[in-house]
Amino acid sequence: MRRARLPPALLLALALVCLSxxxxxxxxxxxxxxxxxxxxxxxxxxxxxAGGRRPPPGAAAAACSQxxxxxxxxxxxxxxxxxxxxxxxxxxxxxxxxxxxxxxxxxxxxxxxxxxxxxxxxxxxxxxxxxxxxxxxxxxxxxxxxxxxxxxxxxxxxxxxxxxxxxxxxxxxxxxxxxxxxxxxxxxxxxxCRPRDDKFGHYTCSAQGDKHCLPGWQGDNCEKPVCKEGCHPTHGRCDRPGDCDCRPGWRGELCSQCQPYPGCKHGYCNGSSWDCTCDTNWGGILCDQDLNYCGTHEPCQHGGTCENTAPDQYLCSCAEGFSGVDCERVDNPCAPQPCAHGACALATSPRGFTCACDAGWTGALCDQDVDDCASAPCHNGATCRDLVDAFSCDCAPGWTGPACFDDVDECAVRPEGGPEGAAGPCVNAAACNNTAGGYSCACLAGWTGRDCELNVDDCIGQCLNGATCIDLVDDFHCACAAGYVGRTCERDVDDCASRPCRNGGECVDLLDAYRCICPVGFSGTDCEDDRDHCADAPCSNGAPCYTAQSDYFCHCTPGWTGKNCTQRAPAARPAYPTRVEDCTEGGCGAGGSCVEAPGVAPRCVCRAGWTGVRCETEINECATNPCRNNGTCVDGPADFVCVCPEGWRGKTCSVRSDYERCVDRPCANGGTCVRDAGGWRCACAAGWTGAACDAAAH
CATH class of the missing domain: 2.60.40.3510 (Immunoglobulin-like)
Known part of the structure; x- marks a missing residue:
């Protein structure tokens, strides 16, 4: 049985459907x-x-015209x-x-x-x-x-x-x-890949279409939040990035701490939730029974001995002179030893006893220290410290003795670590002078401070133009920035002094640098490069090459354009009509007509007001400034019009208008020029007459 073959176009369509x-x-x-x-x-x-006729064989390239x-x-x-x-x-x-x-x-x-x-x-x-x-x-x-x-x-x-x-x-x-x-x-x-930030995902898309999760999200579609760092992976969870919500039975910032059973009083959980492991001396299901009542509450008073007899129960054994369940009753007033620093004796006083205080103590119970500093025994700003039946003085610097009466001679003390024969605290000094409670140092030049230990800063306000100042003893040194010299770096170095520019280049001094302005044909930092940019013959199609500064220039031959004269220029029409068709097809423009004579090439005859080989240029009749006396020229077809100023008329504003004579102020002696239908006249002031008011009236 032969199989039917499908047309190629149908096979291609089916293939595209399967592919899509x-x-x-x-x-x-x-x-x-x-x-x-x-x-x-x-x-x-x-x-x-445009439906033009087919040019005959061998016709010129421009045979088609439409x-x-x-x-x-x-x-x-x-x-x-x-x-x-x-x-x-x-x-x-x-x-x-x-x-x-x-x-x-x-x-x-x-x-x-x-x-x-x-x-x-x-x-x-x-x-x-x-x-x-x-x-x-x-x-x-x-x-x-x-x-x-x-x-x-x-x-x-x-x-x-x-x-x-x-x-x-x-x-x-x-x-x-x-x-x-x-x-x-x-x-x-x-x-x-479409970026989204909703319940179905939180991601952006890379240039290759891969999903990049937004900060705080993970998973194939970036739908799983990233919990707080350290959050327990089993006992904690989160619905938003950075959270850590504990599951039941767990607590803590990272859900890593178990939670005891509810009601557990004196117990804890040990690694598992809802546990109640009792603390020491506690018992019961909820750890609420005290197994060491004596140790927890210490109920026995006045030195009584406590004994645990059962959970939450005890028995006190009282010392001599005390009685009661908690030994709270005092049978002998001296038994509690009420005298803090003295001997106790029974007496008929309300307390039932009296105290004989030790030396340095006072008060009914001998519990008050006698203030031995009350008489201010320490001098020269010293601090008094009260002792038991005594006192001591903390002397201020420069004083010594039990009561701080004696002046310390600081200049006689050899400084610690100082050389043999050195005395006093002064360094870099000419002399040390002892004073009451202190001393003074006579510093050498270039040193200061209480002990002359500080070098005087001689750099303040010295170095200029960004220099670094190095302080010396009673002197300074300036490390100048590049481009400056002098003790204080005050002078700018002339970088052009060595004449670095070659081949006639002009040097311009800069800060720690210079710049060379190179003549045409040279380039480089010092104008040292005189490479001929035309050596590689970059100009095409017969164009000559000219060297310019760090570049070249191609003078293109007719028909070519571009930097290297590699682009064809649009074809231009002939400068002069060479055929009758050049005229009949508008070759003479709007200002002329084409005239043909036997044995003579066609030419354009221009109308008035037009000129040029093709009558393409309109003549500007105002170019010769025909208007006189500041008249304004307006160009028109083959003619011009002058707009004359006041007092002038005519084709070129060269004729004086008698009617406008008043602009010349012809009336003398305060007379007023008045225009009328006949031209003008003078209205004279009092005492004057005449056509121009120039005659005195009698």
Missing amino acids: QSAAGAGVFELQILEFSNYRLQLASGACC PCRTRFALCLKEYQSAAAPGACSFGRAASPVLGTDSFTLAEPLYTLSLPFSFRWTRSFTLILQAYDDYNYTDPEETGLIEEAWWSGIVEPGAEWHALRHAGAAAALAYRVRVTCQPNYYNTTCTTF
């Missing part, structure tokens, strides 16, 4: 046109754009080693008209986008077609200008990949890239 089901992805393929060149204004079939209106169509399909007909399995896109026959696009560029919702295969084939947007009536003419195709691998990313195509009819440059849709990652746009 196995690993769904999401992204977009993008293409942008950069440059397009079709200087011949022709289609791929050889016909002219501009193209170029649009593009994109077809994306599976990888093919050579472009073959078939369906655009990955999609198709089209652009509007982006330019004419030749153009370069600038930002923002038009993007042909093809979104996809399947696993990106990385390898593909694209077919890019350029069409003339014109309603062709010939069914066999599609308006195709050029077709470019490319097969290769492009991985998703923000970077563009530039491609070029040079065809028989036209050349174009374009760029492509593949980007994953938001939340899709990796080289096939199949890893899905």
Whole structure:
């Protein structure tokens, strides 16, 4: 039995369906046109754009005259080693008209986008077609200008990949890239990761689509909180990061301490919850029975001996002279030894006894120390300390003796660790002078302090310009910062003094440095580099190279542009009409007409007000400043108009207006100039007459 074979297109469609089901992805393929060149204004079939007639064989490159209106169509399909007909399995896109026959696009560029919702295969084939947007009536003419195709691998990313195509009819440059849709990652746009911070997860997404837990969360979906550090893994738990909530039977900051049984009075738990292990001398289920009542309460008074007889029970054996359950009754008043520092004797007093105090003590019970310092026996600021039947004096510095009467001669005492023959506390001193209760030192130059032990700081306010001052004995030294010299670092070093700049460079002194201003053709720190930047012949297409400062300049020949003269310049129209068509197709502009004579090349005859080879320049009649007397010139078609100031008129403001004579103040002796229909007249002041008020009235 023969099996039916499916068409290739159907097989491809089924394969894509299976692929999208196995690993769904999401992204977009993008293409942008950069440059397009079709200087011949022709289609791929050889016909002219915009329905123009096909140029005859051997015609010049500029035989077509109507501009193209170029649009593009994109077809994306599976990888093919050579472009073959078939369906655009990955999609198709089209652009509007982006330019004419030749153009370069600038930002923002038009993007042909093809979104996809399947696993990106990385390898593909694209077919890019350029069409003339014109309603062709010939069914066999599609308006195709050029077709470019490319097969290769492009991985998703923000970077563009530039491609070029040079065809028989036209050349174009374009760029492509593949980007994953938001939340899709990796080289096939199949890893899905959407950041979230809710009950289902707490994470962000890395550049590769991996989940990165927010601080305080863990787990596959970052849904488990991280408890407080040290929280017991079994006895503690948390619902929020950083918490440590104890389970029943456990307590403490980290839930590591067991909790005794409820009601356990004098007991504890030992490693397990709800336990009640009794403390020493306690018993019972709740550890509430005292097994050592004598030790816990010490109920026997006055030296009685206590004996535990049963839980919470005891028996007191009283000392001689005492009785009662707790030996609380005193049968002999002297038995408790009430006299603290003396002998007790029975007496008929209310207490039943009297005390004979030892020396230095007083009071009914001989418990008060006699204050031997009350008479202020210590002198010269000493501190008196009361003793039992005595006192002692803590002398202030500089005094000695039992009552601190004697002055200490500090200058006669050899300092500890001092050299043989040294005396007194003074160091770096010329002499030591003893005083009452003290001493004074006569310091040598450069030293200060009570014992002349401190070196005088000679650095204060000495060193300048950031220098470091080193203090010496009665002197100082300045360690100057780079670029400065002198005892106090007050002078700036002239770094240009050695003339470091070569080859005529100009030296500029800086702080501990210099800078060389190099002449043209030299560079480097000291203008030592005289490398010829034109030595590598960077200029192309016959352009001469000129050395500039640390650079070069290419003077491009006609038809080329760019830094290295590697880019073609747009073709320009001939400066002069060479054919009748150059005139009839608007070659003489709006200001002239084309005139042809036998045996003479066509030329442009300009209308009044226009000039130029093609009558392209309008003549500015105001260029010669025709208006006089500060008149304002207004240019017009083949003419001009002068706006005259007050008192002037005429084509060029050169005629004086009698009506405006008042601006010249013609009336003398305080007369007033008055305008009227006839021109002007003077209204004279009292005592004057005449046309200009210049005659005295009689």
